[in-house]
Amino acid sequence: MIKISERLKSLAKYINSQDNLMDVGCDHALLDIYLVQSGVINKVVVCDVNSNALQNGINNIEKYGLTNNIIPVLGYGIEKANTYNIDTVLISGLGSKTIIDILNGPNINYMYKLILQSNNNHYELRKFLVEKGFTIFDEEIIKDGKKTYINMLAARGEYTAEYSELEYEFGPILTKDPKNLDYFKELLETQEDLLFASKSDEIRTKVKYLEQIIDSLVNNQNI
Numbered sequence: 118m119i120k121i122s123e124r125l126k127s128l129a130k131y132i133n134s135q136d137n138l139m140d141v142g143c144d145h146a147l148l149d150i151y152l153v154q155s156g157v158i159n160k161v162v163v164c165d166v167n168s169n170a171l172q173n174g175i176n177n178i179e180k181y182g183l184t185n186n187i188i189p190v191l192g193y194g195i196e197k198a199n200t201y202n203i204d205t206v207l208i209s210g211l212g213s214k215t216i217i218d219i220l221n222g223p224n225i226n227y228m229y230k231l232i233l234q235s236n237n238n239h240y241e242l243r244k245f246l247v248e249k250g251f252t253i254f255d256e257e258i259i260k261d262g263k264k265t266y267i268n269m270l271a272a273r274g275e276y277t278a279e280y281s282e283l284e285y286e287f288g289p290i291l292t293k294d295p296k297n298l299d300y301f302k303e304l305l306e307t308q309e310d311l312l313f314a315s316k317s318d319e320i321r322t323k324v325k326y327l328e329q330i331i332d333s334l335v336n337n338q339n340i
């Protein structure tokens with residue numbers, strides 16, 4: 118059984134065996150090998166725009182004898198998703214700008230479920246998802262060395278999601294999970310420093326919001 122990082126492993130729970138899955142920006146394809154070996158899924162298409170990165174993946178797929186299960190594709194973003202009837206896209210280990218770039222095209226309309234792991238600009242990513250008709254069903258903070266990623270599970274729901282500006286910024290799901298108390302305490306410290314330096318009303322609003330979030334998380338922890 119292949120060994121993969123906790124960052125990659127944290128994505129496996131969002132995948133169901135019925136998903137027609139494409140891992141875009143697969144590089145080494147380690148997660149995909151893990152998904153097949155652990156029986157989460159039987160077939161997965163893996164895609165990368167860089168032929169050297171894709172070759173890394175192909176070498177690993179061959180090494181683990183999974184050429185019947187994992188299909189490598191050289192391509193930009195989800196441009197080739199329709200060829201493989203893809204309905205679920207996974208993109209991990211990237212920044213939100215690149216993730217949006219990968220998803221932003223006519224094929225996004227055929228996608229039902231997105232599993233995304235980004236290390237920055239989460240406000241922009243959430244805005245993009247809602248603009249494209251997705252609702253955020255789960256969010257999770259993942260620390261990996263010095264980087265902090267947020268996992269997002271987004272899918273097309275029965276209703277159109279509506280979030281406040283502060284929920285776009287801090288996460289409609291993250292702000293409700295007592296596990297994230299320390300994360301929000303760190304964010305509050307950063308915003309307080311910014312407020313001290315700038316005295317901006319916008320930052321004052323964020324500080325107030327974070328204080329309320331922290332209060333509610335502390336209360337939930339105590340229940």
Ligand SMILES: C[S@@+](CC[C@H](N)C(=O)[O-])C[C@H]1O[C@@H](n2cnc3c(N)ncnc32)[C@H](O)[C@@H]1O
Nearest residue numbers: 142143144165166167170192193194209210219
């Ligand atoms: C930092 S690696 C992440 C690898 C893996 N997903 C992970 O989480 O460890 C990013 C990969 O995305 C690929 N990539 C970047 N932009 C892309 C695009 N528009 N379409 C497909 N692949 C892309 C890069 O070539 C690179 O191999």
